[in-house]
Amino acid sequence: MSGDINAAKEKLLELRASIDNIDAALVHMLAERFRCTKAVGHLKATNDLPPADLEREARQIARLRRLAEEAHLDPDFAEKFLNFIIREVIRHHEAIAVEHGTSAEGPSA
Numbered sequence: 001m002s003g004d005i006n007a008a009k010e011k012l013l014e015l016r017a018s019i020d021n022i023d024a025a026l027v028h029m030l031a032e033r034f035r036c037t038k039a040v041g042h043l044k045a046t047n048d049l050p051p052a053d054l055e056r057e058a059r060q061i062a063r064l065r066r067l068a069e070e071a072h073l074d075p076d077f078a079e080k081f082l083n084f085i086i087r088e089v090i091r092h093h094e095a096i097a098v099e100h101g102t103s104a105e106g107p108s109a
Contacts, residue, residue: 033085034092041093045100051093057086 044051061079068078 030085034089037089038092038096041089041096042100044093045097045102048102051090051097060086 041051043049061082064078064082065075068075
């Protein structure tokens with residue numbers, strides 16, 4: 001029995017190491033994504049464009065749901081995750097617009 005427990009503990013350590021690596025990769029990928037969206041925010045602000053683009057958001061959500069289904073990930077979870085990120089990006093874009101003294105509203109997308 002102790003051999004089974006030791007094997008299970010070893011496998012648990014391996015799986016947790018993989019999870020830790022994936023978490024680190026996610027953090028770095030999110031940081032890179034936010035560097036890109038910050039640049040988008042500056043472009044929008046300097047050109048008086050609205051922080052949100054509802055048509056693009058809808059396309060991105062549909063795309064992410066398809067990708068989630070292909071990856072056997074719950075599409076509802078993927079959509080919630082993307083919506084959380086989108087809300088944060090829009091909040092950043094609104095702050096950038098204020099910094100630039102441009103309208104955070106802009107024309108409707």
